[in-house]
Amino acid sequence: MEFNIGPRMVKTGLAVTLTLLITGMIGMELQIVAAMAAVLAMQPSIMRSFKYIKEVVISNGVGLVFALLGILLVGNNPISVGAVVIISIAINIRLGLNKTVSLTVLTIVNMMMASDNDTVNVVYIIERLSLVGIGVFSAFIVNVLVYPPDHQKILYGMIKKASEKTNFLLRVIPNKTMSVPQMKNDDREIEKIINNARDYYEIISDERNSLFIRKRTDFLRNIVIYRHMITVLRKKHTLIQQLEKNLDNIEVISSGKSHLVKKLVSEMNTYSENVLLMYEDRLILDSDLQKETKNAMRITINNLIEALQGSDFEKWTYVFPIANSIIELFYELDKLEKFVRIKEIRDNKQ
Secondary structure (H helix, E strand, C coil): CCCCCCHHHHHHHHHHHHHHHHHHHHCCCCHHHHHHHHHHHCCCCHHHHHHHHHHHHHHHHHHHHHHHHHHHHHCCCHHHHHHHHHHHHHHHHHCCCHHHHHHHHHHHHHHHCCCECCECCHHHHHHHHHHHHHHHHHHHHHHHHCCCCCHHHHHHHHHHHHHHHHHHHHHHHHHCCCCHHHHHHHHHHHHHHHHHHHHHHHHHHHHHHCCCCCCHHHHHHHHHHHHHHHHHHHHHHHHHHHHHHHHHHHHHHCHHHHHHHHHHHHHHHHHHHHHHHHHCCCCCCCHHHHHHHHHHHHHHHHHHHHHHCCCCHHHHHHHHHHHHHHHHHHHHHHHHHHHHHHHHHHHHHC
16 A cells, blocks of 8 residues: 655645644634635645635635524524525535535534624624635645646656557557456556546646746647647547457458558557657657658558448448547647647747
8 A cells, every 4th residue: 555645735734734823823713723724725736726715705705695694594503504504505506616615614604603692793703714714825825835836747747657558558459469458457547547637737727827937938838739648648548449449350351451550550659659759859850751751651541441442331340440540640649740849949949
């Protein structure tokens, strides 16, 4: 069993520590409320922390209104508190404030339990709101100052790992040098990494409006490239699945078509590796030579399509899904290469 303490765990602990220090210096009671708010408010990026604060203001405003109405109209008995919580959750979800629901519930319960004899204790309510505010802002400050995440490095690491695994499978599947169970395990792992990369891309995409980005133009150009890299990964994964499903049948019905498919897969794999190496500035791809390579791949694709002319329906059902996956992957790789070359030209001018 792995035991790994990541930066977010450390930052959450530091946010709780900062919260308790501030509330202790001020002499506020119920410090646990502020500590819980700090834990709930810790976000994976600076912009998400900033967005979370804005959502907290709106959602807690809704919670405050309903908590005060609940105290004045039905009191602060357990049933009324539960009813107000249900209504506030429903409204927050309706407003799209799902991430702050837990904090809103915490605020409502604290405010309603702050009243005595069905009357509003304004001072006590302000103190409770201050506790939540201290926790949220402590989390934001820690997120900005401590271990600011290098999102581009993290995301590209995910992309590189998934690319290496897809390239490996695209080499071994046509040659049948891997057992089926191992192949399926690798396939599931690749799908998981790609999904994680897509989710993490949403985080890095949120940072576009961040004030903390130094080289904004480079950042915006990179996130466009990362989006296309993830698209390429998805197309490669689709090709892997089609090869696993149909390649054996193609070899049975036609060894010639099988040879063309294997040749295309090998060329596509090399093309994919070269584009990533070019992005890393580890390889210089001659544009004229690359054009010849791509023309050769187009010719092979056309040969495969011509070989299918006049074939019966059964052969089409096996070959077409693979051919379609190869064509879509080629199209996405070609677009990715163009973006990487634009980046390369601009980097050389700087």
